[in-house]
Structure formats: structure tokens, C-alpha cells
Amino acid sequence: MKNLRLTLSLLILGICGANLSAQEITSFSGMWGEKFYQDKEPLTWKEIDAIMKENQASALHWQKSKKNMVGALIAGTANFGSAIWLISNLDDNEPLTGPIIAVAGTGIISSIFFHSATKNKKMAILEYNDSLGKKTSLYLTPTSNENGVGLALKF
Structure with a gap:
């Protein structure tokens, strides 16, 4: 009888472990x-x-990442446009102060948005991976005491 209980306990534990x-x-x-x-x-x-x-x-983190990536794309496009403005002013011997400030500013803003998007993407993946272990609030754990070997429910 004890062997049957032990076998059934191990079978149930194996099935639960495979499902979790x-x-x-x-x-x-x-x-x-x-x-x-x-x-x-x-x-x-x-x-x-x-x-x-x-x-x-x-x-939530994934949506923030998407929004930040759109912001990075917009700022990157503005950076590309201001770089063309800078090159055009170089060819025409016009003042370069405005285009240089625009290139630097849009580059910094674009990199901030991109960094934030990457950080939120990583956080989304970490949150998802952390949630995998917390799907249920009760667990079957093997136990043994003076009454024998079995499974205990832990909350």
C-alpha cells in the first residue's frame, strides 16, 4: 500500500511539475x-x-517602449533634417550656429528616447518572466514525516 501511495505521489508531483x-x-x-x-x-x-x-x-512597459521608440524615430528624423541643413549651410558659407545646435539637440533627444525605449523593453521582458513563476498561489510540495511520504499544499 505504501509503495502505491509513493508511486502515485511521485506521479502527481511529476505531472504538476511539468505543468508549472x-x-x-x-x-x-x-x-x-x-x-x-x-x-x-x-x-x-x-x-x-x-x-x-x-x-x-x-x-504597460511594452506600450511605453513603443511610444518612446516613436519619439526616438521622430527625433531621429528631425536630426537627419538638421544635418542636411548643416551641410547646406556649409556649402553656402552661411552661419553654422543654428544648425549645429539643432543637430546636437535632436541627437541628444533621440538618444534619450531610444535609451528609454530599450530600458522599458527590457523591463517588460523581465516583468513577464517574473510573472511566470507566480501564476498560482498554492503549490504541491513533497513532504515526509512520521506518518509517511506525501504531498502537502502550501499557500
Whole structure:
């Protein structure tokens, strides 16, 4: 009878352990932007966007990252335009003070937005990965005492 209980306990523990395993997301910098993976499988932007919406905290950081990236794109475009303005003033022998200030200012603003977008993207992934271990508030843990070996519910 004890062997049957032990076998059933180990079987239930194995099934619960297999169900509780979650797949974390990893991010690597690539030549054309970041690459996202889930258990060695690459994720598309649509897949990662859908995954991030599963958790409220990660969705918040993910949305902030998207907004900051749009800001970086707008400031980068303005930086490109001010660089053309600077080159045009160099060719025409016009004053360079305004274009230099514009290039520096838009470059700094663009880099601040880009850094913030990257930071929020990392935070979204970390929040998602942290939430994987906290899906349930009770756990089955193996236990043994004077009455025998079994499983205990921990809250």
C-alpha cells in the first residue's frame, strides 16, 4: 500500500511539475534590431506583442517602449533634417550656429528616447518572466514525516 501511495505521489508531483514549467523570453541584439526567443525558437514582433499583453505590468512597459521608440524615430528624423541643413549651410558659407545646435539637440533627444525605449523593453521582458513563476498561489510540495511520504499544499 505504501509503495502505491509513493508511486502515485511521485506521479502527481511529476505531472504538476511539468505543468508549472514556463517558457521565458530572451532578447539578443541583432544587426537589424533586437531578436526575441522563447526556448530557442525565434518570435516575430506580432507574437512578442501578443505575449506581452498577457501580463498587465509587462504590457504597460511594452506600450511605453513603443511610444518612446516613436519619439526616438521622430527625433531621429528631425536630426537627419538638421544635418542636411548643416551641410547646406556649409556649402553656402552661411552661419553654422543654428544648425549645429539643432543637430546636437535632436541627437541628444533621440538618444534619450531610444535609451528609454530599450530600458522599458527590457523591463517588460523581465516583468513577464517574473510573472511566470507566480501564476498560482498554492503549490504541491513533497513532504515526509512520521506518518509517511506525501504531498502537502502550501499557500
